[in-house]
Amino acid sequence: MKRRRCLVLAMESLVVVEEQLGSVESWPTSVIMDMFHEEPKISVSRRVAAFMYVNGVSLSDAARLYKACQAAWRTFQRPVCTDGICSGICS
DSSP: OHHHHHHHHHHHHHHHHHHHHOOGGGSOHHHHHHHHTSOOOHHHHHHHHHHHHHTTOOHHHHHHHHHHHHHHHHHHHSOOOSSSTTTTTTO
């Protein structure tokens, strides 16, 4: 259930940003990799922020999308926790 919630949040946020930027398929590959594949770190966040800012995406929309994508990344990179330690990632 948590994995599905993460994906839903990421997709809802992606739709909002795509309305401003166009289809994700038209974005630079580096930004797509940063959003959906790379481990979250400062340099990745800066590259994504720069791309969003230059293209006029609002800070709130960009932050929501990045946070949702990174939550999904963490959820799918880690085994599903059954002991409650990882709970709340996408809550």
